Amino acid sequence: MEEIIKRLYIGGYQGFEMGIFSQKDSRVNVIKRVLKRELKNYLENGLEWVITGGTLGCEIWAAQVALELKEDYPDLKLALIFPFEEFGSKWNESNQLLLSELKTKADFVDSVSHHPYQNPAQFRNHTDFLLNHTEGALLIYDQEFPGKTKYLLTSIEKFQEKNPYELQMISMDELENSYDFDDSV
Known part of the structure; x- marks a missing residue:
């Protein structure tokens, strides 16, 4: 029997790994629609928290979807847990603004390391923390198209x-099959 997932970590490709460099790219809407559909399934089965690390791409889009879903599921909570302090501070201005907006709307914001970036161990500690504080993960990742998420998958x-x-895992095929399908989720 599957365990009830109350705390779900969502991860996946960074935008640049998918060739997406703008929030206005039509593929972002497809990814968000698929995430919304999947999150609704989790919500109907007891999901309470969506937890993400806030990287540009799938994690930011997942946070945006979680905030949208709070309108229909007011008990849903969003946690942004970064690997280190000052995460995102070197991003361009529009991306920093995007992250800042999410931080103000999230129910919980913190970082695993309370120091600015020092070394890769902060990323490993971040992954370990997230795995130990969630019951499951939803990844937008396809093993046929390796990316940085392969390290997270290996850890999981x-x-x-x-x-x-x-x-x-949501594969590229699943995303492509959803591209032309408008299920008004």
Whole structure:
């Protein structure tokens, strides 16, 4: 029997890995529509928290979708948990503004390391923290198209060897099949 997922970590490709460099790219709407559909399924089964690390791309889009869903699911909470302090401070102005807006609307904002970026161990600690504080992950990732998310996937698979942990992946095929399909989610 599948465990009820109350805290779901959402991760996936960064925008540049998908060739997406603008929030106005039509593919962003497709990704958000698929995320919304999947999150509604989780919400109907007890989801309470959407947790993301706030990277540009799938994590930002997931946070935006979670905020949209709060209109119909007011008990849903959004947590932005960054790997380190000052996360996103070197982004361009429009991306910093986007992150700042999400921070003001999220229910919980913090970082695992309370220091600015120092070394890659902060990313490993971040992943370990997220896995230990969620019951499952939803990744927009396709193993046929490797990207940085492969490191997260490897960490999840190792974590699953010793812990019950749900993993759902949304593949490129699923996104492409949703591209022309308007299911008014």
